[in-house]
Amino acid sequence: MHGRTLLAVGLALIATSAGAPPAAAVSQRKATLAALKALKPAQPEIVFGLPKPLSGTQRVGVTLLPGQKPTTVPKLGRRTWLFWGDEACDAQFPHSSRLVLIDDRTGRVRSSQELIEEPTIDGVVPPFLATPAAYASSRYRVVSSNLCVAPGKSRGAGTPAGWKSALPPGSLDKDCMVIVGDQSPDWQPDYQAMTGWADDVGLRHTTAASSIAGLRKAVADFAGDTAKPCTDVLVFIAGHGVPPPDATIRETWTTRKTTKAQGGAPAVVVHYRPRDPKTGRRVPDASITPGALVALVDTYAGKVDFKFKIAACFSGRFEHPLSDRPNVRIVEMSSAADQTSVFHMTDPAVGRDASGNFYPPDKHGLGGVPLWRHEHLVYNKTTNPLGADEFTNGNVAGFYTWSQDPPDKVDLAQGVSDAAQVGQEQNFGVISHYTTVVTTQLKDPHTTPAGAAFQLFTHSGWAHDDPSPPDGGLSTVCVNVSTVPAQAGTAVSADMTTGPGIATHHVDGTLSASGAAHLRFGITAPGHYDGTVTVGSVSTPFSVDVPAPTGSSPDHGGDAASTCP
Numbered sequence: 001m002h003g004r005t006l007l008a009v010g011l012a013l014i015a016t017s018a019g020a021p022p023a024a025a026v027s028q029r030k031a032t033l034a035a036l037k038a039l040k041p042a043q044p045e046i047v048f049g050l051p052k053p054l055s056g057t058q059r060v061g062v063t064l065l066p067g068q069k070p071t072t073v074p075k076l077g078r079r080t081w082l083f084w085g086d087e088a089c090d091a092q093f094p095h096s097s098r099l100v101l102i103d104d105r106t107g108r109v110r111s112s113q114e115l116i117e118e119p120t121i122d123g124v125v126p127p128f129l130a131t132p133a134a135y136a137s138s139r140y141r142v143v144s145s146n147l148c149v150a151p152g153k154s155r156g157a158g159t160p161a162g163w164k165s166a167l168p169p170g171s172l173d174k175d176c177m178v179i180v181g182d183q184s185p186d187w188q189p190d191y192q193a194m195t196g197w198a199d200d201v202g203l204r205h206t207t208a209a210s211s212i213a214g215l216r217k218a219v220a221d222f223a224g225d226t227a228k229p230c231t232d233v234l235v236f237i238a239g240h241g242v243p244p245p246d247a248t249i250r251e252t253w254t255t256r257k258t259t260k261a262q263g264g265a266p267a268v269v270v271h272y273r274p275r276d277p278k279t280g281r282r283v284p285d286a287s288i289t290p291g292a293l294v295a296l297v298d299t300y301a302g303k304v305d306f307k308f309k310i311a312a313c314f315s316g317r318f319e320h321p322l323s324d325r326p327n328v329r330i331v332e333m334s335s336a337a338d339q340t341s342v343f344h345m346t347d348p349a350v351g352r353d354a355s356g357n358f359y360p361p362d363k364h365g366l367g368g369v370p371l372w373r374h375e376h377l378v379y380n381k382t383t384n385p386l387g388a389d390e391f392t393n394g395n396v397a398g399f400y401t402w403s404q405d406p407p408d409k410v411d412l413a414q415g416v417s418d419a420a421q422v423g424q425e426q427n428f429g430v431i432s433h434y435t436t437v438v439t440t441q442l443k444d445p446h447t448t449p450a451g452a453a454f455q456l457f458t459h460s461g462w463a464h465d466d467p468s469p470p471d472g473g474l475s476t477v478c479v480n481v482s483t484v485p486a487q488a489g490t491a492v493s494a495d496m497t498t499g500p501g502i503a504t505h506h507v508d509g510t511l512s513a514s515g516a517a518h519l520r521f522g523i524t525a526p527g528h529y530d531g532t533v534t535v536g537s538v539s540t541p542f543s544v545d546v547p548a549p550t551g552s553s554p555d556h557g558g559d560a561a562s563t564c565p
Contacts (some may be wrong), residue, residue, distance in 0.1 A: 025053070025079065026107035032142055035083035035100045038112045040368035042098040044085025046144040047367050048128040053079040053104040054121065059280025060101065063093070063117040063125070065242055066267050066287045073280030079104035084119055084126065085367065088251045089148035092313050092341045092389070093117055093240045094262070095251045116243070116262045122277040131185040132387065136346065145369045146377070148347050158196040158386045158396065165201050165403050171410035176230035177205040178218045180288065181238035181270050181311075186343065190238050190311060190392040197396050201403045203412075204230065210271040211286040216296055223304050232329075232412060232445075234307045237288055238392075239268040241312035241341075249314070250339045252434045253350040253358040266290050266317035268310065290318045297325050298484065301455040305329050305445055307416050311391050313340040316438040320563065321459040323440040326540045329413040332420045333438040334391035334429075342429040344387045348377040349432030358433075380428045390429035391437065398423025417442045441543060454515075455484045458533050458542040461563035464549035466520075473503035473522020475549065478564035479542050481533055486515025494519050494533045494542075501525030511535065 032049060039047060054060070054076055061073040081102040088095040094116040101110040118125045128140035177198055179191055191207065198205045208218035215235070222230035243249050245263030249256060271286035297306050308331045310318055316337035323331045334341040350358045350372060361370030384393045398419025407414065420439045429435035459480040463469075466476040477499075481492055494507045503522035511517050523529065526548045532539050 025104050026081075026102070028081070030107050031081040031102040031104070032083070034102050034107055034109060035081065036143065036367035038100045038109045039083065039085045039098055040364075042085055042087060042096075042114070043361070043364065043368045043370050044087050044098060045089040045370065046086045046148040047083060047142040047369065048086070048126070048140045049081065049083045049142045050126065050140065053081045055079060058122055059277065060099070061120045061123070061280035061282070062099075062115055063120055063272075063282040064284060065094070065117065065262075065264050066269060066284050067264055070276075070279050070281050070283045072278065076101075080110060082119075082121070082126065083142065084128070086148075088254070088340065089145065089347060090343050090345045091252055092343055094243055094313060095340045096254075096256050116258070117240075118282065120280060120282045123275045123280055123282055125282065132189075132343070143366050143369050145365075146348070146371055147350065158193050159200055160383075160397075160400055163200075163400055163404060167201055167403050167406055167410055171406075172201065172203050172412060173228060174230060175203060175232045175234065175412045176222045177203055177234040177236065178208050178215060178222070179205065179236045179238075180208040180210060180215045180218070181236070181268070182240065183210055183271075187238045187311075187389075189344065189386045189388040190236075193386045193388040193392055193396045194236055196386070197399050197403075200400075203234075212288050212292045212296070215288070219296065219300070219304075223300060231303070232305045232307070234309070234412060234416065235293075236309045236311070237268055237270070238311040238389075239270045239287075241314040241317070242267045242269075242287075243314050244317065244338065247338060250336075252340065252342070266314070268312045268315070290320075290322050293318070293322050294325060297322075297328055298455070298457070301325070301327050301457075301484070303327075305413070307413050308332065309395060309416070310334065311341065311389055314338065315341065316436075319438060319440060320461065324459040324542065325457060326443075326455070329443045329445065330416050331440045332395070332416060334389070335435045336438055339435060341389065341391060341435055343389045344384055344393070345380055345390055345428045345432070345434075348379045349428070349434060351376050351378045352433060378432050380431075382426045382428050382431070384426070384428075390427045390435070394423035394425070394427030394430065394437075395419055396423070397426035413442060413445075443541070453485075454487055454535075454538065456533065456535050456538045456540045457482045457484070458540055460542045460544040462523075462544055462546040463562035463564045465562050466564075469503070470507075470520050470522035471503040474501075474524050475522075475526075475546065476564070477521040477523055477529055477544055477546065479519045479521070479531070479533060481511070481517040481519060481535070483511060483515040483535060486513070487511050487535060488513045488515055490515075490535055492517050492519070492533065492535045494521075494531055496521050496529060496531040498531075499523065499525075499529035500527035502529070 056078045059073040083100045085098045099113045208214035243263045245260045267287040269284040269287045273283045311334045315333035359376040402415045402418045424430045463476040469476040501524035507519045526546045530543045
C-alpha cells in the first residue's frame with residue numbers, strides 16, 4: 001500500500017499544455033521531461049513550471065543578497081521553458097533550489113543552475129512564488145514529494161475561541177510594539193497574528209516604514225509621546241535573512257555548504273527595489289543589521305528598554321552583540337545562526353529514527369523527488385488559524401496563554417520569555433526538529449544609576465583557538481567593554497561569578513582613549529558563564545554560552561573556533 005502511495009505522488013506530472021504550440025516548438029510535456037531529467041541529481045521536494053515558455057526578450061535572474069552588485073542579466077534570446085526545483089518545501093529564503101531552462105526549439109537544457117535565493121523573471125519572482133496561495137496551487141506544480149502535497153488550512157480569526165485577557169487595565173501602558181519587515185504577501189499572516197493579539201490585549205502598536213530609518217522614527221514617536229511615553233519597546237522584525245559564508249547550514253532535514261558568494265554579514269532584508277526589467281534581478285535596498293539595532297538601543301540607554309523578536313533564516317546571528325546591550329532585555333530568534341526558518345508548514349515533515357537522525361528518502365520519483373513512507377513522516381497537528389510562519393504562530397499562541405493567566409506583576413518582557421517556551425507547542429518547525437528557537441536570558445529592567453554620567457556596555461564571546469588562555473585555562477572568555485561618552489583612562493574591573501570551569505575570577509584594566517577595553521578570562525570547561533563589569537559606580541552584567549571545542553561551532557561567519565569580538 002505504501003509503495004502505491006509513493007508512486008501516485010511521484011506521477012503528479014502536468015501533461016497538457018495551455019494551447020497549441022507554435023511550429024517547431026517542443027511540447028510542454030517534452031520540455032517537462034527534459035527538465036525533470038536535469039533536476040534529478042538535486043532531489044527537489046517540489047518542482048514548479050510555467051504553462052507557457054518565456055519570450056526571447058525576457059530576462060531570468062536571481063534575488064540578490066545585501067551588498068551584491070546588480071549586474072545586468074542578458075535577455076534569453078529565444079523562447080525558453082522555465083522550471084524550478086525547491087529543495088526545502090515551505091522553508092524561508094535563502095535555501096537550496098535549482099533552476100532549469102529548456103530551449104523551446106530543441107528541447108535541450110539551456111542551463112541548470114544551483115540557487116540559494118528566489119529566481120526572478122524580469123526583476124520579480126515567478127508567479128508560483130508571488131503569494132502563499134500560488135505556491136500551494138496545483139496550477140504551477142509539475143511534481144512533488146509527499147512532503148509537499150497537503151492543501152492549505154482554512155484561515156479565520158486569530159483570537160482563540162473562549163479566550164479572555166486577564167491583564168489588569170493599564171498594565172501595558174508603558175509598553176508598545178513596532179513591526180518592521182518585508183511587506184510582501186508571504187509575511188502578511190505574521191503581521192496579522194501579532195497585531196491581532198496586540199489589539200486583543202490593548203498593546204499600542206505601529207508598522208514602521210521598511211527600513212532602519214523607519215524603525216528609528218517609530219521608536220522615537222513612541223518614546224517621545226508626551227501624553228503616554230513608551231519606555232519598553234517590543235520590536236518584531238520579519239524578512240529573509242543572510243546565511244553565513246563558507247559554512248555548513250541546516251535546511252529542514254538536510255544540510256548544505258554555502259560558498260563565500262552565497263553568504264554575507266548578518267542582516268534581514270526588509271525591502272526590495274521596484275521592478276527593474278533591465279537588470280532582470282530583484283535587488284534589496286533596505287536591510288536591518290545587528291549593528292544598526294545596537295546603535296538604535298544605545299540611543300535610548302538608561303531611558304527605554306527593548307525586546308526583540310526576529311523571524312528570519314539564520315536570525316540566531318543577531319544574538320551578539322544585540323543581547324549584550326544593558327537595555328535589551330530579551331532577544332528571541334526563529335532559528336539558529338546556521339539554520340533556515342520555515343513558513344506555515346501545511347505539509348508533513350520527515351520523522352526521525354531511534355538515533356535521532358532524519359529518515360532518508362524511501363525512494364525517489366520523477367525528477368529525483370524524494371518520497372517517504374507514511375510511518376517515516378510526522379504530521380502537523382498544531383492550530384494555525386492565520387497561516388503565519390511557524391515561529392510567529394507559536395509566539396502568538398504563547399502570548400495568548402500568558403495574557404490569559406499573567407503573574408501578579410505584569411512584565412511584557414517576562415511574557416515574551418514565557419510565550420517563547422509555551423509557544424513551541426504550536427510551532428511545527430520546532431516539533432519536527434526543522435528549526436530551533438533561540439532565546440536569550442531575560443534581564444531585569446535597566447535604568448542608569450542616579451547621577452551616572454555615562455553608559456557602560458559589554459559584548460562577550462569565547463575562543464578555543466587562543467594560544468595562551470589566562471591563568472592556565474584551556475579556552476578563553478572575552479569581554480569587550482565600552483563607555484558612552486568615552487571614559488578614557490578610567491579603571492575597569494570584572495568578575496566571573498558563575499560557570500563550570502572558572503580559571504580567572506577577577507580582571508583589572510584601564511579604558512583606552514576611546515573609552516574601551518578588552519578583558520580575558522581563562523576557563524577549563526564549556527558551559528554557561530556569568531559575570532559583572534564595573535567602571536566607577538556603574539556596573540553591568542555579561543554572560544556567554546561556551547560550546548564544546550568541536551571545531552564546528554556556528555558563529556556570525558559560520559564554522560569557527562572563536563566568537564571573540
